[in-house]
Amino acid sequence: MEQLLREAVQKALEELGAPETVFAIEWPADLAHGDFATNAALASAKILNRAPREIAEDLVQKLKASLGDLAARIEAAGPGFVNITLAHETITKQIENAGTNESWGTHTYNTGKSVMIEYSNPNPFKEIHIGHLMSNVVGEALSRVLEASGARVVRDTFGGDVGPHVAKALWALRKKGISDIGNASEIGAAYIQGSNAYEQSPDAKEEIDALNTRIYDIVAAQLSSETLSAEDRDILSLWRKGREVSMEEFARIFKILGTSFDYIFYDSDTTKGGISVVRDGLARGIFEQSEGAIIYRGEKKGLHTLVFITSRGTPTYETKDIGLAFLKEERCSTDEVIIITAIEQVGHFEVVLAALEEIAPLLAKKTTHVPHGLLRLTTGKMSSRKGNIITASELLGDMVQSASEKNADPLVAEQVAVAAVKYMILRQAPGGDIVFDPEKSLSLEGDSGPYLQYALVRAKSVIAQSSVTPNTKDAPEKPYTLERLLTRFPEIVRKAEGLRAPHLITQYLTQIAGEWNSFYAQERIRDGANEAYKLVVATAFVRTMERGLSLLGIPVPEKM
RNA sequence: GCUCCUGUAGUGAAAUGGAUAUCACAACAGUCUUCGGAACUGUCGUUCCAGGUUCGAGUCCUGGCGGGAGCACCA
Numbered sequence: 001m002e003q004l005l006r007e008a009v010q011k012a013l014e015e016l017g018a019p020e021t022v023f024a025i026e027w028p029a030d031l032a033h034g035d036f037a038t039n040a041a042l043a044s045a046k047i048l049n050r051a052p053r054e055i056a057e058d059l060v061q062k063l064k065a066s067l068g069d070l071a072a073r074i075e076a077a078g079p080g081f082v083n084i085t086l087a088h089e090t091i092t093k094q095i096e097n098a099g100t101n102e103s104w105g106t107h108t109y110n111t112g113k114s115v116m117i118e119y120s121n122p123n124p125f126k127e128i129h130i131g132h133l134m135s136n137v138v139g140e141a142l143s144r145v146l147e148a149s150g151a152r153v154v155r156d157t158f159g160g161d162v163g164p165h166v167a168k169a170l171w172a173l174r175k176k177g178i179s180d181i182g183n184a185s186e187i188g189a190a191y192i193q194g195s196n197a198y199e200q201s202p203d204a205k206e207e208i209d210a211l212n213t214r215i216y217d218i219v220a221a222q223l224s225s226e227t228l229s230a231e232d233r234d235i236l237s238l239w240r241k242g243r244e245v246s247m248e249e250f251a252r253i254f255k256i257l258g259t260s261f262d263y264i265f266y267d268s269d270t271t272k273g274g275i276s277v278v279r280d281g282l283a284r285g286i287f288e289q290s291e292g293a294i295i296y297r298g299e300k301k302g303l304h305t306l307v308f309i310t311s312r313g314t315p316t317y318e319t320k321d322i323g324l325a326f327l328k329e330e331r332c333s334t335d336e337v338i339i340i341t342a343i344e345q346v347g348h349f350e351v352v353l354a355a356l357e358e359i360a361p362l363l364a365k366k367t368t369h370v371p372h373g374l375l376r377l378t379t380g381k382m383s384s385r386k387g388n389i390i391t392a393s394e395l396l397g398d399m400v401q402s403a404s405e406k407n408a409d410p411l412v413a414e415q416v417a418v419a420a421v422k423y424m425i426l427r428q429a430p431g432g433d434i435v436f437d438p439e440k441s442l443s444l445e446g447d448s449g450p451y452l453q454y455a456l457v458r459a460k461s462v463i464a465q466s467s468v469t470p471n472t473k474d475a476p477e478k479p480y481t482l483e484r485l486l487t488r489f490p491e492i493v494r495k496a497e498g499l500r501a502p503h504l505i506t507q508y509l510t511q512i513a514g515e516w517n518s519f520y521a522q523e524r525i526r527d528g529a530n531e532a533y534k535l536v537v538a539t540a541f542v543r544t545m546e547r548g549l550s551l552l553g554i555p556v557p558e559k560m
Numbered sequence: 561g562c563u564c565c566u567g568u569a570g571u572g573a574a575a576u577g578g579a580u581a582u583c584a585c586a587a588c589a590g591u592c593u594u595c596g597g598a599a600c601u602g603u604c605g606u607u608c609c610a611g612g613u614u615c616g617a618g619u620c621c622u623g624g625c626g627g628g629a630g631c632a633c634c635a
Binding site: 559 | 563564565572573576577578579581582583585594596599600601615616628629631632635
């Protein structure tokens, strides 16, 4: 529809002698103004050297001629806007399509394109906390929105299974003489203990640093199946067990959240390749030696210097990300690579991508880092090192608990809980921080996930109760506000994809849910006037809400 | 110190440069014999400051003030 209007306005402008005008077709803030508006008259005023309002009047005449029956009303307004109100039949056609066409809200403009998208990224040997939830929820929503554009999406997550945090956790486990790890929180506790010891005791620091390099060696040896000493085999076995327990916990959380990854990459998969690429880059002058470490001088590109390989010869996160870029290319080459992480890592990725640009320009070119804001506590930033975190498990558990008050069925309680959590994150533009207050952030009323689910469940219930067959012939003269809003869905999805802004969908769904609730309160559906037509509208609403929720990765309950 | 992000009702947020700046929570007043009240209707209340660009600025530019993050061997 928007496209059609754009062409009509373009043609009218050509006839008026201003074909180069850059104009917008937009939705007026107030539906009373119409379904669409254009600023074409204002934008072309300077080119034509005429009063905007006068041009608007001309445009009205031309659009009336070209649009014919599609529009019910076209008029000039305000400083020179042209407002277009669609005919009810034009709207009816679209909402009928919404209710019946399986591809409602999907596009094909990215068909044939493949995208690999990395998100979540919890680290084994640390607990998965609500910060990772943010990455997961944003990443999953973006993946689904990309799929709706026709793209093939490959999901991956990347976790640090080697490095100082692993050494700290294993060191503490070994000190306690634990050889069989029961659950993820046991590892989380060990990590905190190891971190504290690392900071407080020079001896412990030395031991942990040594253990760190040793783990790198053991893991590398294990990969090339060299023989290991008895103690090394113990460390390897504890390491394997720790990683396994962590990953099981992650899998449990991912399942609740509705994410499934095509690839799970580990630091240990990327170190060897990363190191060899960086050493090769050193020989080519891309990297430099400094104080025993191998660094990249970011200053030459207005960035800062970061260490890629430490003076002890271990790779840092930077080198691992370089290795990962190559590993992804090798395992599954895609047209585009997206990496979603917290915003605090922008500096890191700027440097990594700058270095990668010198090493492998094509790889760097197709890679984009998309940051999301931090989930902070009212007490400040979370740090698993200090132990002041809320684990994903605790949060989801608490939410399921509160949702249980109204839902006896544990499955439904979980769906409601997940909706509340995801909505909290997806309601706002990505990039902004969320100060997480369990009391306030996770509402089950008003602007909330359950609000959307509730509107949907209610609509389904009314449709089920009616014995009338939906029929568009039963339409009242004027369209309901709800159906006018429903026609916007495909365009909203497109915008959300283009701007990588899933919150546009969240906001839209909140709007139509509110409108549905008003409609429901004001208009009797079953046994009311125009029942057959109202059912068409209700069906379109149900389909749009289901589709929209699923794009956000929010569960669609049957009842609640 | 340098770099990046950010400043919108009491609170949390929204607004491709467009019309009277939206939405929720909170507060207050209603709807209560319902097609499911996790709902609906109404009241109250907002763009940090000073310039500039523009027909038009919360949005873009410059300066100031406040908040946050990053800045060599963590991830």
